[in-house]
Amino acid sequence: MVNSLMVQYFRRRLLVTLLSLWLLTSQVQAQDTPTARAERVISLAPHITEMLFAIGAGEQVIAVDNASDYPAAAQRLPRVANYRSLNMEQLLALQPDLVVAWGNAQQQMVQPLEQLGIRVFYSAPSTFAELGDELKQLGKQTGHELQANRVAAAYQQQLAQLRDDYQGRSAVTVFYQIASIPLMSANNSTWMGQAVELCGGVNIMADSPAPYPQVNAEQVLAQNPQAIVAATAEELAHWQQWPAMEAVAQDHLVTIDADLLHRFTPRSPDGIRQLCQQLDKVRVAY
Known part of the structure; x- marks a missing residue:
């Protein structure tokens, strides 16, 4: 019982320390422009992970969610979340400068990160056309605009061909x-x-x-x-x-x-x- 209480005490102290660190640095982060190149990116959904790697930002991804299994390189990254919850201590310890979350499904879960000054981008494509736009937006966030535009153009061309073929x-x-x-x-x-x-x-x-x-x-x-x-x-x-x-x-x-x-x-x-x-x-x- 005593050991359990001590573990809980030290876990709380660690979390408070990490939160304090983020509060101290949030003013500096707030000075960054919204499109500043993110160097330490965390993805919270499999489709987001795939998009980040597709546009050439894979080396900047430092952690992912439990379900991210493609490409193979993503399987070797730390896991900090599942669909419904975050490992807040682990995520903060990694010191991300961008967290990419899944639209409204994860908004409530990641709002505390925004309050700490961490940049959050919400992925929320609802149509096939919107996915192309989002690829370009992620390119701006990560400094890979050229490759993101190429990937988006190839994607849109494939969709157009499918529509022509099956119309x-x-x-x-x-x-x-x-x-x-x-x-x-x-x-x-x-x-x-x-x-x-x-x-x-x-x-x-x-x-x-x-x-x-x-x-x-x-x-x-x-x-x-x-x-x-x-x-x-x-x-x-x-x-x-x-x-x-x-x-x-x-x-x-x-x-x-x-x-x-x-x-x-x-x-x-x-x-x-x-x-x-x-x-x-x-x-x-x-």
């Missing part, structure tokens, strides 16, 4: 399954819903008021989609108990690479193309 294709009704327990889907405001639409698919949950609605199997059966999409065959297996469903009867249970399609990154066009090619196979049957 006017015959419609395919799709149920996009995000999770199986509970059964979850995505409406057309999400990245996955936008991808289905770009590929000429008709998302049966497109107009759901929730971005990621929880649904039941009966709702899907009533819509009888021509294809069901999920990340793995295991997640699709439970649909086999309804062999009369169109997607099951025609063997149109489609898998995609979730890392490519569920993360908004310069690799997203590869995931979209994979989905489009899968839906093209479904079209052949009609």
